[in-house]
Amino acid sequence: MAAANQFSISRTEISGVSVADLAKEFGTPTYVYDSAKIAERINDLKKFDVIRYAQKANSNIAILDFMRRHGVVVDAVSVGEIHRAIAAGYSISGEPDPIVYTADIFDKSILEFIKENAIHCNAGSPDMITQLGEVRSGAEITLRINPGFGHGHSQKTNTGGDSSKHGIWHDQVPECIERAKSAGVTISGLHMHIGSGTDFEHLSQVCESMKATALEIGSSINTISAGGGLPTPYKESDEMIDIDRYFELWDATRKELEAQFGHPISLEIEPGRYLSAESGYLIAEIRAIKKMGEKLYYLVDAGFNNLARPIMYGSYHPISISSSNESTEVVNAIVGGPLCESGDIFTQEEGGFVCSRALPTANVGDHLIIECAGAYGFVMSSNYNSKPFAAEVLLHGGKPHLIRQRQTNEDLIRGEFIPDLN
Ligand code: LLP
Numbered sequence: 001m002a003a004a005n006q007f008s009i010s011r012t013e014i015s016g017v018s019v020a021d022l023a024k025e026f027g028t029p030t031y032v033y034d035s036a037k038i039a040e041r042i043n044d045l046k047k048f049d050v051i052r053y054a055q056k057a058n059s060n061i062a063i064l065d066f067m068r069r070h071g072v073v074v075d076a077v078s079v080g081e082i083h084r085a086i087a088a089g090y091s092i093s094g095e096p097d098p099i100v101y102t103a104d105i106f107d108k109s110i111l112e113f114i115k116e117n118a119i120h121c122n123a124g125s126p127d128m129i130t131q132l133g134e135v136r137s138g139a140e141i142t143l144r145i146n147p148g149f150g151h152g153h154s155q156k157t158n159t160g161g162d163s164s165k166h167g168i169w170h171d172q173v174p175e176c177i178e179r180a181k182s183a184g185v186t187i188s189g190l191h192m193h194i195g196s197g198t199d200f201e202h203l204s205q206v207c208e209s210m211k212a213t214a215l216e217i218g219s220s221i222n223t224i225s226a227g228g229g230l231p232t233p234y235k236e237s238d239e240m241i242d243i244d245r246y247f248e249l250w251d252a253t254r255k256e257l258e259a260q261f262g263h264p265i266s267l268e269i270e271p272g273r274y275l276s277a278e279s280g281y282l283i284a285e286i287r288a289i290k291k292m293g294e295k296l297y298y299l300v301d302a303g304f305n306n307l308a309r310p311i312m313y314g315s316y317h318p319i320s321i322s323s324s325n326e327s328t329e330v331v332n333a334i335v336g337g338p339l340c341e342s343g344d345i346f347t348q349e350e351g352g353f354v355c356s357r358a359l360p361t362a363n364v365g366d367h368l369i370i371e372c373a374g375a376y377g378f379v380m381s382s383n384y385n386s387k388p389f390a391a392e393v394l395l396h397g398g399k400p401h402l403i404r405q406r407q408t409n410e411d412l413i414r415g416e417f418i419p420d421l422n
Contacts, residue, residue: 007236007318009330010360011369014281015395019322019367022400026391028285028367029302030406031378033058035066035396037279038374042070045275047247050096050268054228055081057272057375058280062394062403064088067275073098075122075270079109082119092117096223096266102144102191104166106131122191122225124167126176133183142189142223143168143176147209153197153231154313154350160194167192170209173216186220193227196273200241203229207253219261225268226250232277234316234372241274273375280374282307282390286321286366287338295356296333300368303337303344305387307373308380311343314350318371321360332356335368339385346370378404386412 012019015034022032045051051072055064059081064074065088074090076082076099090098097120101110104124113119115135123129124144132139146167150160159166168176180187190213192206206226214221230241254267284302291297309315319335334356337344347357362368381389388407393400 007320007371009320009358010323011320012322014369016398017395017400019283019369022393023283023285023367025400026393026402027406028283029300029306029390030283031306031373031390031392032281032283032400033060033063033276033279033374033392033394033403034281035279035394038063038066038275039070041275041278042067042072044243045269045271047244047251048226048269049266050223051275052096052100052225052268052270053275054270054272055084056379058276058377059084059379060392060394060403061088062392062401063276064090066394066396072275073100075100075102077101077103079113082113092119096268100142104128104144111135122189126168126172126179129176129179129185130183133180133185137184139185140188141180141185142191142225143173143187143217144191144193145170145173145209145213147192147194147206147213149202149205150194151198151202152195152229153315156313157196158194158198159196160192170213173213177217187217189221189223189225190214190217191225191227191268191270193225193229193270196229197231198229199231200246203241203246204249207249211253211256214257215260219263221257221261221265222263223266223268224250224254224257225270228269228271228273230269230271230274232273232372232375234277234318275375277372277375280372280377282370282373282377284337284368284370286362286364286368289362289364296331298333298335298359298362298368299338300335300346301338302370302390303339303385303387304341305339305382305384306337306390307346307370307377308382309373309376310346310348311352312380314348314352317346317373319346319357319359320369320371321362322367322369323360323362324366325361325363327361329361330358331361333359333362335359339387341385383407383412388412 102122152158284300391406392404
Protein backbone atom coordinates (compact mmCIF):
# COMPACT_ATOMS: atom_id res chain seq x y z
CA MET A 1 0.00 0.00 0.00
CA ALA A 2 1.40 3.37 -0.98
CA ALA A 3 2.38 5.83 1.72
CA ALA A 4 0.29 8.93 2.00
CA ASN A 5 1.50 12.46 1.43
CA GLN A 6 4.13 13.96 3.62
CA PHE A 7 2.44 16.98 5.11
CA SER A 8 4.69 19.77 6.27
CA ILE A 9 3.73 22.53 8.71
CA SER A 10 5.75 25.08 6.75
CA ARG A 11 5.07 25.83 3.10
CA THR A 12 6.13 28.72 0.93
CA GLU A 13 4.82 27.46 -2.39
CA ILE A 14 2.08 25.38 -3.99
CA SER A 15 3.18 23.48 -7.06
CA GLY A 16 6.06 25.90 -7.55
CA VAL A 17 3.96 29.07 -7.16
CA SER A 18 4.70 31.26 -4.15
CA VAL A 19 1.95 31.40 -1.53
CA ALA A 20 2.82 35.04 -0.79
CA ASP A 21 2.48 35.90 -4.51
CA LEU A 22 -0.87 34.10 -4.75
CA ALA A 23 -2.16 35.95 -1.72
CA LYS A 24 -0.89 39.26 -3.11
CA GLU A 25 -2.48 38.73 -6.52
CA PHE A 26 -5.81 37.23 -5.47
CA GLY A 27 -6.27 38.33 -1.85
CA THR A 28 -7.33 36.07 1.03
CA PRO A 29 -9.14 33.84 1.71
CA THR A 30 -8.59 32.11 -1.63
CA TYR A 31 -8.96 28.51 -2.70
CA VAL A 32 -6.13 27.27 -4.90
CA TYR A 33 -6.31 23.99 -6.84
CA ASP A 34 -3.36 22.20 -8.39
CA SER A 35 -4.47 20.66 -11.70
CA ALA A 36 -1.51 18.24 -11.75
CA LYS A 37 -2.81 16.52 -8.59
CA ILE A 38 -6.27 16.10 -10.13
CA ALA A 39 -4.70 14.61 -13.29
CA GLU A 40 -2.65 12.22 -11.16
CA ARG A 41 -5.74 10.98 -9.31
CA ILE A 42 -7.72 10.56 -12.56
CA ASN A 43 -4.87 8.48 -13.89
CA ASP A 44 -4.98 6.18 -10.82
CA LEU A 45 -8.51 5.15 -11.79
CA LYS A 46 -8.00 4.59 -15.51
CA LYS A 47 -8.67 0.83 -15.31
CA PHE A 48 -12.36 1.52 -14.68
CA ASP A 49 -14.37 1.82 -17.91
CA VAL A 50 -16.01 5.03 -16.76
CA ILE A 51 -14.83 7.57 -14.19
CA ARG A 52 -17.84 9.62 -13.19
CA TYR A 53 -16.88 12.62 -11.06
CA ALA A 54 -19.30 13.38 -8.22
CA GLN A 55 -19.17 17.11 -8.84
CA LYS A 56 -20.80 17.92 -5.51
CA ALA A 57 -17.21 17.72 -4.17
CA ASN A 58 -16.07 20.70 -6.24
CA SER A 59 -18.21 21.95 -9.06
CA ASN A 60 -16.41 25.04 -10.31
CA ILE A 61 -16.88 24.94 -14.09
CA ALA A 62 -13.12 25.16 -14.65
CA ILE A 63 -12.66 21.98 -12.59
CA LEU A 64 -15.46 20.30 -14.58
CA ASP A 65 -13.85 21.43 -17.84
CA PHE A 66 -10.55 19.93 -16.66
CA MET A 67 -12.30 16.64 -15.86
CA ARG A 68 -13.98 16.61 -19.28
CA ARG A 69 -10.65 17.19 -21.05
CA HIS A 70 -9.32 14.15 -19.18
CA GLY A 71 -12.14 11.84 -20.27
CA VAL A 72 -14.05 12.00 -16.99
CA VAL A 73 -17.87 12.18 -17.11
CA VAL A 74 -20.01 13.64 -14.32
CA ASP A 75 -22.70 12.95 -11.79
CA ALA A 76 -25.19 15.72 -11.01
CA VAL A 77 -27.56 15.94 -8.06
CA SER A 78 -29.59 18.98 -9.14
CA VAL A 79 -30.58 20.99 -12.17
CA GLY A 80 -27.95 23.48 -11.01
CA GLU A 81 -25.23 20.85 -11.29
CA ILE A 82 -26.51 19.80 -14.73
CA HIS A 83 -26.35 23.45 -15.76
CA ARG A 84 -22.74 23.61 -14.57
CA ALA A 85 -21.82 20.47 -16.51
CA ILE A 86 -23.34 21.90 -19.69
CA ALA A 87 -21.49 25.19 -19.13
CA ALA A 88 -18.28 23.13 -18.87
CA GLY A 89 -18.90 21.53 -22.27
CA TYR A 90 -20.68 18.25 -21.41
CA SER A 91 -23.59 17.14 -23.61
CA ILE A 92 -26.85 15.77 -22.27
CA SER A 93 -26.54 12.39 -23.88
CA GLY A 94 -23.82 10.19 -25.32
CA GLU A 95 -22.04 6.96 -24.63
CA PRO A 96 -21.29 6.69 -21.75
CA ASP A 97 -23.91 9.13 -20.46
CA PRO A 98 -21.90 12.35 -20.05
CA ILE A 99 -24.13 13.54 -17.20
CA VAL A 100 -26.17 11.31 -14.88
CA TYR A 101 -28.71 12.75 -12.45
CA THR A 102 -28.51 10.87 -9.13
CA ALA A 103 -30.86 11.73 -6.27
CA ASP A 104 -33.49 10.36 -3.92
CA ILE A 105 -36.18 12.66 -5.27
CA PHE A 106 -37.21 14.42 -8.45
CA ASP A 107 -38.16 17.97 -7.59
CA LYS A 108 -40.36 19.94 -9.99
CA SER A 109 -37.39 21.66 -11.68
CA ILE A 110 -35.70 18.39 -12.66
CA LEU A 111 -38.96 16.85 -13.93
CA GLU A 112 -39.46 19.91 -16.17
CA PHE A 113 -35.88 19.48 -17.38
CA ILE A 114 -36.34 15.76 -18.10
CA LYS A 115 -39.47 16.45 -20.18
CA GLU A 116 -37.28 18.43 -22.59
CA ASN A 117 -33.96 16.59 -22.24
CA ALA A 118 -33.15 12.88 -22.28
CA ILE A 119 -30.83 12.95 -19.30
CA HIS A 120 -30.04 9.62 -17.67
CA CYS A 121 -31.44 9.22 -14.15
CA ASN A 122 -30.21 7.11 -11.29
CA ALA A 123 -33.09 6.65 -8.86
CA GLY A 124 -32.67 6.47 -5.10
CA SER A 125 -36.39 5.97 -4.33
CA PRO A 126 -38.99 3.64 -5.92
CA ASP A 127 -41.35 6.61 -6.50
CA MET A 128 -38.83 8.06 -8.94
CA ILE A 129 -39.33 5.09 -11.31
CA THR A 130 -43.04 5.86 -11.66
CA GLN A 131 -42.39 9.60 -11.90
CA LEU A 132 -39.79 9.12 -14.66
CA GLY A 133 -42.25 6.97 -16.63
CA GLU A 134 -44.82 9.78 -16.44
CA VAL A 135 -42.53 12.31 -18.13
CA ARG A 136 -40.38 10.05 -20.32
CA SER A 137 -41.89 6.67 -21.05
CA GLY A 138 -39.41 4.34 -22.76
CA ALA A 139 -36.44 5.79 -20.81
CA GLU A 140 -33.71 3.72 -19.25
CA ILE A 141 -33.07 4.10 -15.54
CA THR A 142 -30.40 2.93 -13.12
CA LEU A 143 -31.22 2.15 -9.51
CA ARG A 144 -29.20 3.26 -6.53
CA ILE A 145 -29.52 0.41 -4.06
CA ASN A 146 -28.98 0.70 -0.33
CA PRO A 147 -27.50 -2.70 0.50
CA GLY A 148 -28.52 -2.43 4.17
CA PHE A 149 -25.08 -1.46 5.46
CA GLY A 150 -22.79 1.48 5.04
CA HIS A 151 -19.80 3.28 6.46
CA GLY A 152 -18.37 6.80 6.39
CA HIS A 153 -15.72 8.99 8.02
CA SER A 154 -18.58 10.38 10.11
CA GLN A 155 -22.09 9.15 10.88
CA LYS A 156 -23.24 12.09 8.74
CA THR A 157 -21.52 10.67 5.66
CA ASN A 158 -22.67 7.06 6.03
CA THR A 159 -25.16 6.51 3.21
CA GLY A 160 -26.06 2.85 3.78
CA GLY A 161 -28.25 1.08 6.32
CA ASP A 162 -31.71 1.96 7.59
CA SER A 163 -30.60 5.17 9.32
CA SER A 164 -29.73 6.61 5.93
CA LYS A 165 -32.35 8.17 3.65
CA HIS A 166 -30.34 7.19 0.59
CA GLY A 167 -31.06 4.61 -2.05
CA ILE A 168 -33.66 1.94 -2.62
CA TRP A 169 -33.80 -0.58 0.18
CA HIS A 170 -32.32 -3.85 -1.12
CA ASP A 171 -35.43 -5.95 -0.55
CA GLN A 172 -37.63 -3.54 -2.52
CA VAL A 173 -36.09 -4.64 -5.81
CA PRO A 174 -39.07 -6.87 -6.84
CA GLU A 175 -41.40 -3.90 -6.31
CA CYS A 176 -39.08 -1.74 -8.45
CA ILE A 177 -39.14 -4.32 -11.26
CA GLU A 178 -42.96 -4.18 -11.24
CA ARG A 179 -42.97 -0.39 -11.13
CA ALA A 180 -40.54 -0.22 -14.05
CA LYS A 181 -42.80 -2.52 -16.12
CA SER A 182 -45.89 -0.43 -15.46
CA ALA A 183 -44.04 2.85 -16.03
CA GLY A 184 -42.53 1.64 -19.32
CA VAL A 185 -38.93 2.20 -18.21
CA THR A 186 -36.02 -0.24 -18.41
CA ILE A 187 -33.67 -0.86 -15.52
CA SER A 188 -30.32 -0.69 -17.31
CA GLY A 189 -27.92 -0.47 -14.43
CA LEU A 190 -27.21 -0.55 -10.72
CA HIS A 191 -25.33 1.75 -8.42
CA MET A 192 -24.27 1.46 -4.80
CA HIS A 193 -22.62 4.19 -2.76
CA ILE A 194 -22.34 3.27 0.90
CA GLY A 195 -20.63 6.35 2.28
CA SER A 196 -17.88 8.88 2.05
CA GLY A 197 -14.43 8.43 3.48
CA THR A 198 -15.03 4.78 4.19
CA ASP A 199 -12.43 2.02 4.09
CA PHE A 200 -11.41 -0.82 1.84
CA GLU A 201 -13.16 -3.52 3.89
CA HIS A 202 -16.55 -1.83 3.77
CA LEU A 203 -16.18 -0.83 0.12
CA SER A 204 -15.41 -4.44 -0.78
CA GLN A 205 -18.52 -5.83 0.89
CA VAL A 206 -20.61 -4.04 -1.70
CA CYS A 207 -19.59 -6.34 -4.58
CA GLU A 208 -21.56 -9.34 -3.27
CA SER A 209 -24.65 -7.27 -2.77
CA MET A 210 -24.31 -5.79 -6.25
CA LYS A 211 -24.03 -9.25 -7.80
CA ALA A 212 -27.11 -10.56 -6.00
CA THR A 213 -29.21 -7.53 -6.98
CA ALA A 214 -28.08 -7.62 -10.61
CA LEU A 215 -29.04 -11.30 -10.86
CA GLU A 216 -32.43 -10.51 -9.36
CA ILE A 217 -33.08 -7.90 -12.06
CA GLY A 218 -31.58 -9.85 -14.96
CA SER A 219 -29.97 -9.19 -18.29
CA SER A 220 -31.33 -5.68 -18.86
CA ILE A 221 -28.40 -4.60 -16.65
CA ASN A 222 -25.51 -3.24 -18.69
CA THR A 223 -23.73 -0.94 -16.22
CA ILE A 224 -22.72 -1.31 -12.61
CA SER A 225 -21.35 1.57 -10.56
CA ALA A 226 -19.20 1.11 -7.48
CA GLY A 227 -20.24 4.60 -6.35
CA GLY A 228 -17.78 6.95 -4.69
CA GLY A 229 -16.45 7.10 -1.19
CA LEU A 230 -12.80 6.31 -1.84
CA PRO A 231 -10.81 7.65 1.09
CA THR A 232 -7.97 10.14 0.61
CA PRO A 233 -5.22 11.02 3.06
CA TYR A 234 -5.79 13.94 5.42
CA LYS A 235 -3.13 12.90 7.93
CA GLU A 236 0.34 11.47 7.51
CA SER A 237 -0.83 8.24 9.09
CA ASP A 238 -3.61 7.81 6.48
CA GLU A 239 -2.73 5.37 3.74
CA MET A 240 -3.74 5.54 0.11
CA ILE A 241 -6.39 3.01 -0.84
CA ASP A 242 -5.08 0.12 -2.94
CA ILE A 243 -6.88 0.97 -6.18
CA ASP A 244 -5.63 -2.07 -8.10
CA ARG A 245 -6.99 -4.41 -5.47
CA TYR A 246 -10.27 -2.53 -5.40
CA PHE A 247 -10.53 -2.65 -9.19
CA GLU A 248 -9.82 -6.39 -9.23
CA LEU A 249 -12.69 -7.09 -6.84
CA TRP A 250 -15.12 -5.11 -8.97
CA ASP A 251 -13.75 -6.49 -12.20
CA ALA A 252 -14.35 -10.04 -10.92
CA THR A 253 -17.96 -9.12 -10.05
CA ARG A 254 -18.44 -7.55 -13.46
CA LYS A 255 -17.01 -10.65 -15.19
CA GLU A 256 -19.32 -12.98 -13.28
CA LEU A 257 -22.29 -10.91 -14.39
CA GLU A 258 -21.06 -10.80 -18.00
CA ALA A 259 -20.84 -14.61 -17.94
CA GLN A 260 -24.40 -14.87 -16.58
CA PHE A 261 -25.92 -12.32 -18.95
CA GLY A 262 -23.84 -13.05 -22.04
CA HIS A 263 -23.13 -9.38 -22.80
CA PRO A 264 -20.60 -6.75 -21.72
CA ILE A 265 -21.12 -4.80 -18.50
CA SER A 266 -19.57 -1.39 -18.13
CA LEU A 267 -17.86 -0.78 -14.78
CA GLU A 268 -18.18 2.73 -13.40
CA ILE A 269 -16.70 4.44 -10.39
CA GLU A 270 -18.06 7.72 -8.98
CA PRO A 271 -15.55 9.47 -6.76
CA GLY A 272 -15.71 13.07 -5.63
CA ARG A 273 -13.14 13.50 -2.90
CA TYR A 274 -10.57 11.13 -4.40
CA LEU A 275 -10.22 13.31 -7.50
CA SER A 276 -10.25 16.76 -5.94
CA ALA A 277 -9.48 16.77 -2.19
CA GLU A 278 -5.71 16.73 -2.30
CA SER A 279 -5.54 19.32 -5.07
CA GLY A 280 -7.05 22.08 -2.91
CA TYR A 281 -5.52 24.64 -0.53
CA LEU A 282 -7.35 27.38 1.30
CA ILE A 283 -4.98 30.32 1.78
CA ALA A 284 -5.85 32.63 4.66
CA GLU A 285 -3.99 35.40 6.41
CA ILE A 286 -3.26 35.45 10.12
CA ARG A 287 -4.90 38.64 11.40
CA ALA A 288 -4.51 38.24 15.18
CA ILE A 289 -2.43 36.15 17.54
CA LYS A 290 -3.62 36.06 21.13
CA LYS A 291 -3.38 34.13 24.35
CA MET A 292 -6.50 33.10 26.22
CA GLY A 293 -5.19 31.88 29.56
CA GLU A 294 -2.70 29.18 28.62
CA LYS A 295 -4.03 28.74 25.10
CA LEU A 296 -2.59 30.37 22.00
CA TYR A 297 -4.90 31.34 19.13
CA TYR A 298 -4.04 32.12 15.53
CA LEU A 299 -7.05 33.94 14.13
CA VAL A 300 -7.28 34.00 10.36
CA ASP A 301 -9.53 35.69 7.80
CA ALA A 302 -11.17 32.40 6.67
CA GLY A 303 -13.90 30.77 8.73
CA PHE A 304 -16.43 27.97 8.58
CA ASN A 305 -18.23 30.11 6.03
CA ASN A 306 -15.35 29.09 3.73
CA LEU A 307 -14.59 25.56 4.96
CA ALA A 308 -17.32 23.86 6.97
CA ARG A 309 -15.83 20.37 7.32
CA PRO A 310 -14.19 20.90 10.74
CA ILE A 311 -17.34 22.31 12.35
CA MET A 312 -19.64 19.82 10.61
CA TYR A 313 -17.70 16.61 11.10
CA GLY A 314 -14.70 17.48 13.28
CA SER A 315 -12.65 16.86 10.13
CA TYR A 316 -8.90 17.12 10.34
CA HIS A 317 -7.11 19.12 7.64
CA PRO A 318 -3.35 19.53 7.43
CA ILE A 319 -2.38 23.13 8.21
CA SER A 320 0.81 24.88 7.21
CA ILE A 321 2.20 28.37 7.55
CA SER A 322 4.07 30.52 5.10
CA SER A 323 5.99 32.81 7.37
CA SER A 324 8.21 35.84 7.05
CA ASN A 325 9.80 34.52 10.21
CA GLU A 326 12.95 32.40 9.80
CA SER A 327 12.51 30.72 13.19
CA THR A 328 12.05 26.96 13.29
CA GLU A 329 10.33 27.13 16.68
CA VAL A 330 7.05 25.22 16.94
CA VAL A 331 4.13 26.14 19.22
CA ASN A 332 0.77 24.60 19.97
CA ALA A 333 -1.87 26.86 18.51
CA ILE A 334 -5.62 26.77 18.03
CA VAL A 335 -6.66 28.04 14.60
CA GLY A 336 -9.89 30.02 14.44
CA GLY A 337 -11.69 32.22 11.97
CA PRO A 338 -13.40 35.61 12.01
CA LEU A 339 -17.01 34.55 12.57
CA CYS A 340 -19.06 35.63 15.52
CA GLU A 341 -19.49 32.06 16.70
CA SER A 342 -17.38 30.01 19.13
CA GLY A 343 -17.47 26.99 16.84
CA ASP A 344 -15.48 28.86 14.19
CA ILE A 345 -12.39 26.79 14.86
CA PHE A 346 -10.47 24.76 12.26
CA THR A 347 -8.68 22.66 14.86
CA GLN A 348 -11.61 20.85 16.43
CA GLU A 349 -12.69 17.26 16.83
CA GLU A 350 -16.14 15.77 16.26
CA GLY A 351 -18.42 17.04 19.02
CA GLY A 352 -16.86 20.51 18.87
CA PHE A 353 -13.91 19.82 21.15
CA VAL A 354 -11.27 22.46 20.48
CA CYS A 355 -7.74 21.17 20.13
CA SER A 356 -4.41 22.71 19.30
CA ARG A 357 -1.96 21.94 16.54
CA ALA A 358 1.83 22.04 16.48
CA LEU A 359 2.57 24.91 14.10
CA PRO A 360 5.50 27.21 13.45
CA THR A 361 5.64 30.47 15.38
CA ALA A 362 4.02 33.11 13.22
CA ASN A 363 3.37 36.80 12.90
CA VAL A 364 0.27 38.74 12.00
CA GLY A 365 0.32 39.03 8.21
CA ASP A 366 1.75 35.54 7.65
CA HIS A 367 -0.27 33.14 5.53
CA LEU A 368 -1.89 30.03 6.90
CA ILE A 369 -2.79 27.28 4.46
CA ILE A 370 -5.49 24.73 5.12
CA GLU A 371 -4.66 21.75 2.94
CA CYS A 372 -6.56 18.87 1.32
CA ALA A 373 -9.45 21.29 0.97
CA GLY A 374 -10.34 20.68 -2.68
CA ALA A 375 -13.37 18.49 -1.92
CA TYR A 376 -16.42 19.73 0.00
CA GLY A 377 -14.57 22.98 0.65
CA PHE A 378 -15.76 25.88 -1.47
CA VAL A 379 -18.99 24.07 -2.43
CA MET A 380 -20.13 24.02 1.19
CA SER A 381 -19.39 27.73 1.72
CA SER A 382 -22.02 30.09 3.03
CA ASN A 383 -22.44 33.83 3.35
CA TYR A 384 -22.87 33.56 7.13
CA ASN A 385 -21.99 36.82 8.87
CA SER A 386 -22.33 38.38 5.40
CA LYS A 387 -18.89 37.20 4.41
CA PRO A 388 -18.41 37.13 0.63
CA PHE A 389 -17.43 33.82 -1.03
CA ALA A 390 -13.67 33.39 -1.47
CA ALA A 391 -11.90 33.57 -4.82
CA GLU A 392 -10.85 30.33 -6.54
CA VAL A 393 -7.67 29.85 -8.54
CA LEU A 394 -6.51 26.94 -10.69
CA LEU A 395 -2.77 26.31 -10.97
CA HIS A 396 -1.97 24.80 -14.31
CA GLY A 397 1.42 24.54 -16.03
CA GLY A 398 3.01 26.64 -13.29
CA LYS A 399 0.54 29.51 -13.80
CA PRO A 400 -2.35 30.67 -11.63
CA HIS A 401 -5.71 31.20 -13.36
CA LEU A 402 -8.57 32.95 -11.59
CA ILE A 403 -11.59 30.63 -11.92
CA ARG A 404 -13.97 32.50 -9.62
CA GLN A 405 -13.79 36.08 -8.55
CA ARG A 406 -14.25 36.95 -4.92
CA GLN A 407 -17.83 38.00 -4.19
CA THR A 408 -18.43 41.67 -3.54
CA ASN A 409 -20.63 43.26 -0.89
CA GLU A 410 -23.02 44.15 -3.72
CA ASP A 411 -23.23 40.44 -4.62
CA LEU A 412 -24.29 39.74 -1.05
CA ILE A 413 -27.49 41.77 -1.30
CA ARG A 414 -28.27 41.03 -4.96
CA GLY A 415 -31.79 39.59 -5.17
CA GLU A 416 -32.94 41.10 -1.87
CA PHE A 417 -35.75 43.67 -1.87
CA ILE A 418 -37.08 46.18 0.63
CA PRO A 419 -40.87 46.21 0.17
CA ASP A 420 -42.78 49.45 0.32
CA LEU A 421 -44.16 49.30 3.86
CA ASN A 422 -45.74 52.75 3.85
N1 LLP B 1 -21.88 9.27 -5.23
C1 LLP B 1 -22.91 9.58 -4.43
C2 LLP B 1 -24.24 9.08 -4.75
C3 LLP B 1 -22.71 10.38 -3.31
O1 LLP B 1 -23.74 10.67 -2.51
C4 LLP B 1 -21.42 10.89 -3.03
C5 LLP B 1 -21.19 11.76 -1.87
C6 LLP B 1 -20.36 10.54 -3.90
C7 LLP B 1 -20.63 9.72 -4.99
C8 LLP B 1 -18.97 11.02 -3.71
O2 LLP B 1 -18.44 10.64 -2.49
P1 LLP B 1 -16.87 10.87 -2.24
O3 LLP B 1 -16.13 10.03 -3.26
O4 LLP B 1 -16.58 12.30 -2.45
O5 LLP B 1 -16.63 10.46 -0.86
N2 LLP B 1 -19.62 16.74 2.80
C9 LLP B 1 -19.03 15.46 3.18
C10 LLP B 1 -19.19 14.41 2.11
C11 LLP B 1 -20.61 14.17 1.70
C12 LLP B 1 -20.69 13.27 0.50
C13 LLP B 1 -22.04 13.16 -0.07
N3 LLP B 1 -22.13 12.25 -1.15
C14 LLP B 1 -17.56 15.70 3.54
O6 LLP B 1 -17.11 16.84 3.52
O7 LLP B 1 -16.86 14.75 3.88
